Amino acid sequence: MRRFTWVVALVMVCLSLAVAGCGKKDAGSVVKELDGVMSKLQSYHGKGQMTLRTGQDPQEYDVEVSFQAPSFYRISLTNAKKDITQIVLRNDDGVFVLTPHLNKSFRFQSDWPENQGQVYLYQSLVQSILMDNERHFTSDEKAYVFDVVANYQNGSLARQKVWLDKRNYAPQHVEVSDANSNVMVIVKFDQFEFGTKFEKDQFDMQRNMTGWNLKTLPTMTQGDSKAAKKSGATDSKAGAGATGGNEGAGAQGTTQETGGKGTAAGQGAGADAKGGATGTSKDNTAGAAAGESKGTSVSGNGEGAKTSSAGGDKGAASNGGQAEATGAKKDTSKQQSFGIIEPRYMPSGVKKQDVTELKLGEEQAVMLRYSGKYNYTLVESRPQVQTVSILPGDILDLGFTLGVVTGDAKKTLTWTYDGIEFRLSTGDLPETEMIKVAQAVQGEMGK
Numbered sequence: 233m234r235r236f237t238w239v240v241a242l243v244m245v246c247l248s249l250a251v252a253g254c255g256k257k258d259a260g261s262v263v264k265e266l267d268g269v270m271s272k273l274q275s276y277h278g279k280g281q282m283t284l285r286t287g288q289d290p291q292e293y294d295v296e297v298s299f300q301a302p303s304f305y306r307i308s309l310t311n312a313k314k315d316i317t318q319i320v321l322r323n324d325d326g327v328f329v330l331t332p333h334l335n336k337s338f339r340f341q342s343d344w345p346e347n348q349g350q351v352y353l354y355q356s357l358v359q360s361i362l363m364d365n366e367r368h369f370t371s372d373e374k375a376y377v378f379d380v381v382a383n384y385q386n387g388s389l390a391r392q393k394v395w396l397d398k399r400n401y402a403p404q405h406v407e408v409s410d411a412n413s414n415v416m417v418i419v420k421f422d423q424f425e426f427g428t429k430f431e432k433d434q435f436d437m438q439r440n441m442t443g444w445n446l447k448t449l450p451t452m453t454q455g456d457s458k459a460a461k462k463s464g465a466t467d468s469k470a471g472a473g474a475t476g477g478n479e480g481a482g483a484q485g486t487t488q489e490t491g492g493k494g495t496a497a498g499q500g501a502g503a504d505a506k507g508g509a510t511g512t513s514k515d516n517t518a519g520a521a522a523g524e525s526k527g528t529s530v531s532g533n534g535e536g537a538k539t540s541s542a543g544g545d546k547g548a549a550s551n552g553g554q555a556e557a558t559g560a561k562k563d564t565s566k567q568q569s570f571g572i573i574e575p576r577y578m579p580s581g582v583k584k585q586d587v588t589e590l591k592l593g594e595e596q597a598v599m600l601r602y603s604g605k606y607n608y609t610l611v612e613s614r615p616q617v618q619t620v621s622i623l624p625g626d627i628l629d630l631g632f633t634l635g636v637v638t639g640d641a642k643k644t645l646t647w648t649y650d651g652i653e654f655r656l657s658t659g660d661l662p663e664t665e666m667i668k669v670a671q672a673v674q675g676e677m678g679k
Contacts, residue, residue: 259369278424575672581605608658
């Protein structure tokens with residue numbers, strides 16, 4: 233009898249172990265299911281926080297990501313302390329980098345983000361897992377954890393750990409480390425859902441430029457038709473207020489005027505173009521403005537640029553790109569001044585040569601020149617309200633913001649930080665070094 237009892241107990245233990253073993257997934261089975269999730273991916277929406285430890289002090293950003301198959305993306309990065317938002321869009325018209333509070337945008341014809349990874353995009357995270365055959369796999373109570381090679385533009389980022397929800401493989405947490413295992417980037421997702429149904433203008437450039445001060449663009453899930461109608465009605469009223477009435481309001485504040493198209497090819501070569509212009513007053517009431525604008529260009533060597541404005545202002549040339557520029561009339565006597573921001577990083581074998589004050593059109597600016605092993609200039613200005621569209625070009629992920637690279641033999645990296653526009657121009661500085669120089673202005677104060 234006792235022997236029978238022991239046999240039964242042993243059988244029960246074996247069955248329990250077998251059942252437990254069946255419920256535990258290994259790396260191979262998880263990877264296979266992840267591949268299936270990717271093949272069926274139609275849309276998602278996520279929100280979270282990103283912490284960067286690339287500077288002297290950690291920088292916090294609110295992150296919002298949206299995707300709709302086959303290739304629509306929207307990424308919003310907001311500096312939590314400074315309340316400055318930058319938006320990246322991809323839609324049928326191309327790829328846009330928007331800085332709405334400056335009314336500034338860059339447009340590209342690019343295959344981004346397929347040609348570069350982003351730590352907050354689900355596709356980038358999953359692809360890094362699928363492509364690394366030497367991946368490390370563990371699990372905890374709620375998540376599968378992968379330790380894989382990081383594949384980002386910033387070459388100093390070597391590996392990343394990705395936590396995926398056991399229930400549906402949604403990302404929970406990401407840590408990206410350098411070659412010395414120092415955690416440099418942390419992304420924590422507060423929410424992430426698949427199968428999101430978006431408002432029809434979620435990925436529209438104009439909607440994102442005018443609605444940037446909303447904490448998040450509304451999404452429409454099943455059963456939200458009433459909310460959608462209400463949102464539509466609100467948008468209609470807002471649109472009516474922005475386009476009707478107060479036709480003379482443009483005289484009361486800063487008037488933004490859409491100028492003509494200017495084309496620049498090669499260094500120092502510009503083409504004139506004529507176009508109409510419509511004005512929008514600072515408080516979003518419509519002002520009437522019309523005129524002709526002559527094409528301008530942005531100096532590829534960093535020594536200066538002029539912004540086109542209605543009334544036939546002439547400009548300078550852009551190196552290696554075609555440019556469309558929209559200027560803004562502004563009382564420059566009231567333009568804010570700022571101190572010189574010197575990057576705390578210089579490549580080995582490089583010294584600062586000099587600092588020159590200059591004017592970019594009607595804007596005050598400074599140019600820092602560096603020479604030695606590499607030669608480059610850094611132009612800093614606080615731009616007037618303007619919109620610039622440059623083609624061709626590409627996006628460069630700086631971590632704390634997204635930059636725009638134009639030119640071929642001589643490249644210019646443009647980005648904004650704390651309301652200041654930076655233009656780093658060089659003919660020999662490697663892209664990895666350009667990123668380090670750009671990141672070195674983060675958190676710096678003007679002198």
